[in-house]
Amino acid sequence: MHSIPGRRVIMALFLIFLLLPIYWLVNMSFKTNTEIVTTMTLWPHAPTLQHYKRIFTDESWYSGYINSLEYVVLNTIISIAVALPAAYAFSRYRFLGDKHLFFWLLSNRMAPAAVYALPFFNLYSAIGLFDTPWAVALAHCIFNVPLAVWILEGFVSGVPREIDETAFLDGYSFPRFFIKILVPLIASGIGVAAFFCFMFSWVELLLARTLTSVNAKPIAAVMTRTVSAAGMDWGLLAAAGVLTIIPGALVIWFVRNYIARGFALGRV
Amino acid sequence: MDKTINQKAWFLVLPVFLVVAFSAILPLMTVVNYSMQDTFGNNQFFWNGVGWFKELLDPSTDLGGRFLASLGRNLFFSGVILAIEVPLGIVVALSMPREGWSVAACLVILALPLLIPWNVVGTIWQIFGRPDIGLLGYVLNNIGINYNYVSNEIDAWVTVIVMDVWHWTSLVALLCYAGLKSIPDAYYQAAQIDGASRWAVFRAIQLPKMHRVLLIAVLLRFMDSFMIYTEPFVVTGGGPGNSTTFISIELVKIALGQFDLGKAAALSLVYNLIILIVCWVFYTVMTNAGTDRPAKEGAA
Numbered sequence: 001m002h003s004i005p006g007r008r009v010i011m012a013l014f015l016i017f018l019l020l021p022i023y024w025l026v027n028m029s030f031k032t033n034t035e036i037v038t039t040m041t042l043w044p045h046a047p048t049l050q051h052y053k054r055i056f057t058d059e060s061w062y063s064g065y066i067n068s069l070e071y072v073v074l075n076t077i078i079s080i081a082v083a084l085p086a087a088y089a090f091s092r093y094r095f096l097g098d099k100h101l102f103f104w105l106l107s108n109r110m111a112p113a114a115v116y117a118l119p120f121f122n123l124y125s126a127i128g129l130f131d132t133p134w135a136v137a138l139a140h141c142i143f144n145v146p147l148a149v150w151i152l153e154g155f156v157s158g159v160p161r162e163i164d165e166t167a168f169l170d171g172y173s174f175p176r177f178f179i180k181i182l183v184p185l186i187a188s189g190i191g192v193a194a195f196f197c198f199m200f201s202w203v204e205l206l207l208a209r210t211l212t213s214v215n216a217k218p219i220a221a222v223m224t225r226t227v228s229a230a231g232m233d234w235g236l237l238a239a240a241g242v243l244t245i246i247p248g249a250l251v252i253w254f255v256r257n258y259i260a261r262g263f264a265l266g267r268v
Numbered sequence: 269m270d271k272t273i274n275q276k277a278w279f280l281v282l283p284v285f286l287v288v289a290f291s292a293i294l295p296l297m298t299v300v301n302y303s304m305q306d307t308f309g310n311n312q313f314f315w316n317g318v319g320w321f322k323e324l325l326d327p328s329t330d331l332g333g334r335f336l337a338s339l340g341r342n343l344f345f346s347g348v349i350l351a352i353e354v355p356l357g358i359v360v361a362l363s364m365p366r367e368g369w370s371v372a373a374c375l376v377i378l379a380l381p382l383l384i385p386w387n388v389v390g391t392i393w394q395i396f397g398r399p400d401i402g403l404l405g406y407v408l409n410n411i412g413i414n415y416n417y418v419s420n421e422i423d424a425w426v427t428v429i430v431m432d433v434w435h436w437t438s439l440v441a442l443l444c445y446a447g448l449k450s451i452p453d454a455y456y457q458a459a460q461i462d463g464a465s466r467w468a469v470f471r472a473i474q475l476p477k478m479h480r481v482l483l484i485a486v487l488l489r490f491m492d493s494f495m496i497y498t499e500p501f502v503v504t505g506g507g508p509g510n511s512t513t514f515i516s517i518e519l520v521k522i523a524l525g526q527f528d529l530g531k532a533a534a535l536s537l538v539y540n541l542i543i544l545i546v547c548w549v550f551y552t553v554m555t556n557a558g559t560d561r562p563a564k565e566g567a568a
Contacts (some may be wrong), residue, residue, distance in 0.1 A: 005466075007363035007395050014360050018434065021396040022380070024403050028395055040406050060316045082283040089280035092273040101281065103551055108292050110547045112495030114516035115536040118523045119295030142291040145284055205387045205498045206516075210524070220387045238395060248383025249376075256339075256372050259379055259442060 004042045022205075022245070028238035036234045051239035064219035065243065067133060068202065074137035076197040079144040080190060088182065092161070105146040116142065117210045124211055125181070133187030135211040136218070140204060144197040151196060156182070157190025188258050202248060219244060296540075299464035302533035320534035331531050335538075337510070345514065346493040349432045353517045354482070356433070359438025362474070364445050375445075378438040390502025391455060399504075421511040424504045428512055431499055436489060438568040443485045476503060480554070487550040494543065515539055 002194040028036060029051055030044040039045075052178040089095070090102060116139070124135040159182065167177045183190065223240050252259065298441035303320055326332040360378075365371050393568070399405035399416055409416040417427040451473060459469050497516035498505065504519075513521075518540065523532035 007365075010359060010363040011374065014356075014363070014437075015374065018377060018438070020394045020403070021359070021434065025392050028401075036401055038400075042403075054455075078287070084501065085280035086284040089277035090563050092271060093274040093277035095273065095275050095277040101285070104547070105284070105288060105553060107544050107547050108288055110294070110495075110543050111540060112497075112516055112519075112543065114497055114519045114523075115299065115493065115540055116291075116295050117520065119298040120291075122298060123295055138287075138291060141287050145288055149284060166314050176458040195424060196308070199383050203367070203385045205385060206520070220385050227298075234401060237391060241391050244385050244388050244545055245380070245383070249380060252376050252379045252383060254410065256376050256379075259375050260450065 002109045025238050025241050028234060029242045031235055033235050035231065041171055048235075051235045053242075055239055055243065061219075061222060064217060064222035066214070067216045068208075068218040068220070069247070071133040071136040071140070071208070071218070072201040074133055075144055075201045076194050078137060079141060079197045080194055081146045082150055083145055083148035083193065084183070084190070085178070086149050087156050087179070089214070090149065091156040092151045092164070102149075103154060105149055109143045109146040109150070111142065112145075113204065113206045117206055120207060121210055130211060130213050131213045131214050135217065136208045137201075138203045139207045139211055143204075144200055147196055147200065148193045151193040152186065152189055155186045155192075157187050158189075190256050191255055195251055195258075198251055199248065270345050297515065299533045299536050302529045303537055304530075306530045315467045321538070324531075324534050324538060331535075333508075334518055335515075335535060338513050338515045339500070339542075341512070341516045342494055342496075344431075345429070345496070348429055348492055349436070351485065352429070352433050353437045353440050354486065357437050357485065358444050358478070358482075360441040361444035361448055361478075362470075364441075364448075375442070377443055381435050381438055384435075386498035387502050389435050393434075393499075394503050397427050419508055421508055424508060424512050427503060428500045428502050431503065432493065432496070433501065438484045440489065443481040444478050447481040448474060451477050459513060473530065483550065487547075487554070488548075490546065491543065494546075497537050499518055 015059065027043060030047045030049070031041070032046060032048050032050070035041065035044065035046060090098065120135075120139050121130070124130045124139070129135040129138070141264065163185070167181050172181065205218070205220040208218040209224075212218060212221065219240065223237060297331055304318070306319075320331070323329045323331045324335050327336050364374060383394070394402075396402045397405045397415075397417055399409050405415055405417075414420075419424045456469070459473060464472070475491055495516050497520065500512050500514060501517055504512045506517045506532050515535075519532060519535050522528050522535065539545050
């Protein structure tokens, strides 16, 4: 009763629709540029690894990946660390201005990055963080912290309050209760929140590009600049694109059992 | 389960408040400051009062015309993709396999487009849609449809919309799937005993249970499509002409392209205000929808 007639066909068609453009990208990345431009082939007839080789040996390319991962990891750690206590507070207590604060946080998740690009540029230049991973990591907090609070609040609310009370009766101090009892209980929620912080920080380009110039340039910006230099190097562009999909795919695999609940932000 | 009143909870919220205030309030103040001034370079600023705002809301000026045109395009875009993605997402969620390894496989493939950097999404569709090297463009042109998203406005629009459907329908589907999973089997058994039709099951059981997640889905999709920037920028660059120039693209053009700080700031504030209002409406609806579950009330 769960499903509808013809569901296998619908699902298969939809998955093909999702995978076909990705396949085309992968296909391109293994072709030589002559093959791309001169012929239309459904699979690489003369498969080559030259584009991948170039990315892994040219520092301006592979440092882009390292820079991106650096600020994404920093951002995920900061977001989760500050969001955990706040999520607990929102879930358990009522305090002055709580609803307004929650709405204000949520509204920041929705604020367009384009609005903040220029002020962020001024702000981080003024405090000397421009062109460091910290600038991007902090800038991405504007949408990731509210999201992390929102997700974690849902998961904390799923933990019965009796557990807190029992722990306090047993003489646990608040920090000890938090680390020893609460965090393990919502471990899957933390995983999901971390997944989302990783995801949104990884996919964002506008702020990351605006806040960096040379030293911390993310891979996405490397792709937009290098490629247009001497005509279109389609094969290289495709190979770089394929490599940006891999971290995401790995992360999905780890949280696959929680994806559905996570996407509902812990609120099902 | 009533929440206890405890003002000390503010200490727990303080770190979040500080981090977000640093990233949100400080820059926003800069924007407010700029929006009231005019600049002729060299860091010289002149007081302009509400001049930019007046210009912005007056369609006869250059700024106002561009703003209102891009706002219209953006609203149309959001409307179209919501009309496609929400029903399609529900259908896909209902089509999910029930058990076994195929569930995990489908979930992973569904989530894949969501984790691709936005500019790469643009690149993928650029490569896929080009008439000379792209599979889609090549096939379409060879079966006699003249398709070229670089020069034809309608083709550009179709490409941007299909790209967004490709990119984000999974989000709606995964949210709905999460909602469907929470329905106990007993509901379906009861429906079977009553001899309910497939449609009745959907209307009376599945849709109400998906109500909350659908609201989240519509909220997220509306907001994200309303501030879309990277994907259309990579694929069409806002063109041909201005036909796919959305508000964010217009804003970045004015702010970082022309360095017209005053205009850009005024546009930013109005843009933010629209988002804030829509967000508030959704938030209120969502909080009210949650009142049947008191545990979530207030914070959810």
